[in-house]
Amino acid sequence: MIALTAATAMLSVLPARAEEALRPRTRAAVQGIVGDRTVREGGITLRLPAIAENGNSVPLAISVDSPMTESDHVTAVHVLADANPLAEVATFRFTPACGRAEASTRIRLGETQDLVAIAELSDGSVRLARQEVKVTIGGCGG
Amino acid sequence: MPSRRDLLAGAAALAASGALRAASQERLSEAELLRFAPLGQVTLLHLSDLHGQLAPMHLREAAVNRGVGPAGAQPPFLAGESFRAWFGIPAETPFAHAVSAEDFDRLARRYGRMGGLDRIATLVAAIRAERHGRTLLLDGGDTWQGGWLALASGGEAILAAMALIAPDAMTGHWEFTYGADRMRALVAEAERRGTRFLAGNVQEREWNDDVFPALHLFERGGVGVAVIGQAYPYTPIANPARLIPDWTMGVQADRLAARVAAARAAGAEAVVLLSHNGVALDRALAERVDGIDVILSGHTHDCTPAPLRVGRTLIAASGAHGKFLTRIDLAVAGGRVVEHRHALIPVFAEAIRPDPVVAAAVAAARAPHAALLDTVVAVTESTLWRRGTLNGTWDDLICAALMAETGAEIAFSPGFRWGTALPAGSPVTMEAVFEQTAITYPNVWRRAMTGAAIKEMLEDVADNLFHADPFYQQGGDMVRAGGLGFLLDPEAPRGRRIDGLTLLASGAPLEAGRGYAVAGWASVGEAAAGPPAWEPLAAHLRRLGTVRIAANTAIRLR
Numbered sequence: 001m002i003a004l005t006a007a008t009a010m011l012s013v014l015p016a017r018a019e020e021a022l023r024p025r026t027r028a029a030v031q032g033i034v035g036d037r038t039v040r041e042g043g044i045t046l047r048l049p050a051i052a053e054n055g056n057s058v059p060l061a062i063s064v065d066s067p068m069t070e071s072d073h074v075t076a077v078h079v080l081a082d083a084n085p086l087a088e089v090a091t092f093r094f095t096p097a098c099g100r101a102e103a104s105t106r107i108r109l110g111e112t113q114d115l116v117a118i119a120e121l122s123d124g125s126v127r128l129a130r131q132e133v134k135v136t137i138g139g140c141g142g
Numbered sequence: 143m144p145s146r147r148d149l150l151a152g153a154a155a156l157a158a159s160g161a162l163r164a165a166s167q168e169r170l171s172e173a174e175l176l177r178f179a180p181l182g183q184v185t186l187l188h189l190s191d192l193h194g195q196l197a198p199m200h201l202r203e204a205a206v207n208r209g210v211g212p213a214g215a216q217p218p219f220l221a222g223e224s225f226r227a228w229f230g231i232p233a234e235t236p237f238a239h240a241v242s243a244e245d246f247d248r249l250a251r252r253y254g255r256m257g258g259l260d261r262i263a264t265l266v267a268a269i270r271a272e273r274h275g276r277t278l279l280l281d282g283g284d285t286w287q288g289g290w291l292a293l294a295s296g297g298e299a300i301l302a303a304m305a306l307i308a309p310d311a312m313t314g315h316w317e318f319t320y321g322a323d324r325m326r327a328l329v330a331e332a333e334r335r336g337t338r339f340l341a342g343n344v345q346e347r348e349w350n351d352d353v354f355p356a357l358h359l360f361e362r363g364g365v366g367v368a369v370i371g372q373a374y375p376y377t378p379i380a381n382p383a384r385l386i387p388d389w390t391m392g393v394q395a396d397r398l399a400a401r402v403a404a405a406r407a408a409g410a411e412a413v414v415l416l417s418h419n420g421v422a423l424d425r426a427l428a429e430r431v432d433g434i435d436v437i438l439s440g441h442t443h444d445c446t447p448a449p450l451r452v453g454r455t456l457i458a459a460s461g462a463h464g465k466f467l468t469r470i471d472l473a474v475a476g477g478r479v480v481e482h483r484h485a486l487i488p489v490f491a492e493a494i495r496p497d498p499v500v501a502a503a504v505a506a507a508r509a510p511h512a513a514l515l516d517t518v519v520a521v522t523e524s525t526l527w528r529r530g531t532l533n534g535t536w537d538d539l540i541c542a543a544l545m546a547e548t549g550a551e552i553a554f555s556p557g558f559r560w561g562t563a564l565p566a567g568s569p570v571t572m573e574a575v576f577e578q579t580a581i582t583y584p585n586v587w588r589r590a591m592t593g594a595a596i597k598e599m600l601e602d603v604a605d606n607l608f609h610a611d612p613f614y615q616q617g618g619d620m621v622r623a624g625g626l627g628f629l630l631d632p633e634a635p636r637g638r639r640i641d642g643l644t645l646l647a648s649g650a651p652l653e654a655g656r657g658y659a660v661a662g663w664a665s666v667g668e669a670a671a672g673p674p675a676w677e678p679l680a681a682h683l684r685r686l687g688t689v690r691i692a693a694n695t696a697i698r699l700r
Contacts (some may be wrong), residue, residue: 049392050613051606053378112605112636134614136379137602137666 022067022114030128033078033118037126044077044127046117055117055135061104064119064127068094074101076120083113109135167234172494174378176268177569181483182473183363184412185273187266190282190440191462192391193316193560194292194300195577196504198255198491201463202527202563204242204619208699209422210608210632218421218444218459229447239464241445247525247565254492257464259504261489263497265467273471276363278495281309281337282440282460283373283418286328287316288560290515290576291507296320297328299507305335306500311358313341315418315441316375319582320386329354340371342401342642343394353389356401359410365474368410370401370434374418374441376616382583382666393613395424395430402433411477414438420617421450421459428452435479436470442617443529443559447486456482459656463562465489515573520683522570524691528561528578531607532630532699536561536578536693540663540675541624543682548588548672550661551647552596552626557603558664570683572676579676581664586672588661593652596660597640600628604639608632626652627696634700644697 022030047061064074075098079089092103101119109115112134119127157405209219214445231237239249240256269278272321283308286297297320312332317325329339344355357370375393378386403415405413412435417424420442428437429452436449437457445461460468466486473481486685508515528534537555544553564570591599600623606616620630627644643652652658663675683689 047396050611051376051379051616053383053390053392132611132614134605134609136606136616137599 019024022082022116023087026080026087026116028082029087030116030118033120034126037124039126039128041128044117044119044129046115046129046131048115048131048133050132051136052132055109055111058109058133059104060107060115062102062117062132064101066101066121068096068099068101070096071122073122074119075122077101077103078118079107079118080116080118081107081109081113082116083111084109109133111135157355163483167236167252169564170236170488170490170493172264175490175493176265178469178471178485178592179483180273181471181481183276183279183365184367184472184474185269186361186414186436186438186468186470186472187269187277187279188282188438188458188460188468188470188679189262189466190301190418190438190460191284191443191560192259192281192304192464193284193462194257194286194580195257195463196291196300196303196507198258198261199463199562200250200255200565201257201461201465202246202525202529203243204529204531206531206699208531208608208632210225211610211613213422213425214491214632216418217446217450218442231447236490237447237488240490241447243529246563250565253490256491257489258491258496259303259464260498260501261491262464262467262492263500264494265487267497268305268592269469269546278311278360278362278367278369278414279307279309280414280416280438280604281312282416283312283314284440284445284462284560285312285314286314287319288577288580290573290580293347293576293580293582294511297337297483298331301328301332301335303500303504303507305332305508306339306503308335308560309337310360311338311369311371311416313373313416313418314339315377316381316581318386318389319381321582322387322389324608325386333491333541340369341373342370342398343375343391344373345390347374347390349365350390352458356598357405357460359405359408365411365472366409367412368405368408369414370398370405372398372415372417372419375423380616380618382667384668385582393419395427398427398432399431400566402431404596406433411474412436412472412479420444421446421457422612422615423526423617424457425450425452426612428455428457435622436482438468445486449482449484453684456484458484458486460486462560483573515571515576517572518569519572519575519680520570520686520689522568523566524689525563525566526568526570526574526689526691527563529559530619532697533622533694537622538624538691538694539682539689540679541622544586544661544663545624545673546682546685547678548586548659548661550588550625550659551645552591552658552660553626554660554662555622555624556664557607557621559619563582570689572680573682575676575680578678579663579674583664584674584676585665585670586661586663586675586678587670588659588672590657590661592654593643593656593658594654596626596652596658597643598653600640601637601644604630604632605636608639609636623697629698629700631700668680
């Protein structure tokens with residue numbers, strides 16, 4: 001498990017395309033959510049199509065591994081779309097009464113970009129996942 | 143470079159198929175093509191991407207077949223000499239001609255046409271007779287589209303011909319371009335004739351229910367063999383989504399893993415993925431999903447003279463247009479595959495006796511259209527072919543036709559991999575014209591595009607081909623361009639692969655803000671209003687009379 005405290009250092013250890021750092025605006029939004037808390041990789045699953053069939057309606061599902069007890073639960077999951085006009089797409093809030101830390105919705109993506117999901121946990125830790133979604137003009141080779 | 147083990151595997155496979163026969167440059171006989179020491183309880187036969195090609199033909203493999211990163215130095219991203227070197231295939235042999243574009247016209251004359259459903263029927267019948275009750279014939283899809291007979295009959299003519307060789311199961315891609323209603327009717331008809339249509343990755347958009355059965359558990363040679371179908375995952379993106387508006391697809395590795403586990407739990411001792419993912423994606427998928435014994439891979443029209451291996455999963459691909467039939471024998475013990483033997487059988491039409499029943503049925507299906515299809519519109523002095531990362535002479539010709547007929551400055555043609563080849567000196571018939579253009583959305587469009595929009599479109603397509611992660615690759619060739627020059631760097635990041643865009647008419651750099659008159663066909667968006675692409679292509683060919691195409695030096699790879 002890699003654990004770092006600085007958001008900037010955190011981004012460099014993500015399983016991300018090295019040549020594609022997040023935009024400054026998105027980094028600032030991530031920084032605003034994370035603050036000075038510990039960011040952990042793993043434990044958060046982002047389900048998105050690799051290539052969107054329709055950028056206007058992209059299915060997104062998030063789940064966070066958590067017992068969802070009073071002492072150990074997810075409090076919020078934030079979704080950011082790096083290249084959308086407004087990067088902050090959605091925030092889901094959870095209590096132990098939710099039973100599971102899962103959410104699904106459909107989002108609009110204007111172009112090919114990375115999605116970032118940040119989960120806040122009751123112990124003060126933060127988890128982060130990132131995935132590219134291609135929004136393509138289409139056309140066929142095969 | 144290939145490992146010694148890869149080379150040995152390739153040589154063993156070729157020897158098993160009879161095709162190696164030392165380095166002989168003689169034609170092979172039917173018996174040699176069928177020679178195979180049977181193994182175990184189960185024989186898998188695979189063909190894929192027939193694209194409606196019922197008659198023998200010439201098919202030129204890609205001379206340029208680029209991939210990216212380390213994956214770009216191994217199959218399927220090899221061509222010509224590097225492909226032969228990887229698999230240990232001596233130059234000039236029949237097998238070399240089947241897998242390589244080297245010296246294409248000369249070797250095409252020497253070894254003759256390939257494919258033909260009547261020839262495939264003969265091979266299948268011989269193997270089924272030898273391996274009675276042990277054989278599964280699996281069709282990887284892209285079967286019911288391609289050529290005039292397929293289009294004119296809404297897929298029915300090809301379905302009926304295929305029913306004569308009776309595949310046990312199939313999956314699909316271009317089948318979906320007949321539209322959801324027509325496709326359901328075709329699938330029902332195929333199933334009535336004994337072919338199961340399997341696709342685990344096609345769901346109804348609203349409730350996510352499976353549209354088709356995902357898998358079937360066959361019993362062959364006393365062994366339970368699960369076949370899971372994987373339709374082309376990017377059909378709603380690469381082809382018009384409006385034709386299947388209520389269906390959603392995708393690779394769906396997690397769902398596939400669950401299906402593999404369920405198949406094992408239900409008693410499957412061998413698990414086969416009948417895939418239309420393409421070879422690069424299937425390699426990546428095999429690394430992510432455990433428990434698949436064999437992936438029979440279609441879509442990218444690659445062939446594997448020896449199966450590729452990822453962990454314990456074998457990946458075999460069988461080319462296109464009926465040029466190859468793959469045979470894999472499996473020995474199963476203790477609930478798993480313990481040994482295999484493989485042959486990629488090249489279907490040399492002149493060596494194989496046509497099955498009389500299939501030959502008669504194909505002739506009868508073609509007869510009402512013969513006058514149209516036999517119409518000669520030109521003679522070609524250049525070899526006409528389709529495959530290649532950047533261009534092929536057929537699409538150079540289509541782009542020239544679109545510009546000539548619409549007055550556009552620039553033309554685009556999709557990077558379709560299907561379409562047969564004509565050696566230099568051949569007459570160009572309407573049948574050949576349809577083999578390059580017969581689809582359900584063939585209409586020509588013409589519109590103004592800015593230089594910036596043209597660059598963005600080329601970058602978008604390039605990223606679909608050259609993304610470093612195969613899960614993001616759509617598995618085709620680059621969109622073909624006429625009237626335009628550029629340099630493509632596959633290894634560059636998204637948005638920076640296309641450089642030096644030039645309008646060939648003036649030799650001037652493309653201006654980002656200027657509008658250009660652009661024509662194309664096969665729009666995946668709204669239906670276009672122009673004539674079907676075969677009309678301008680035929681008109682252009684008639685006007686040319688004699689086709690001569692210079693090498694395309696305007697579009698280059700870095």
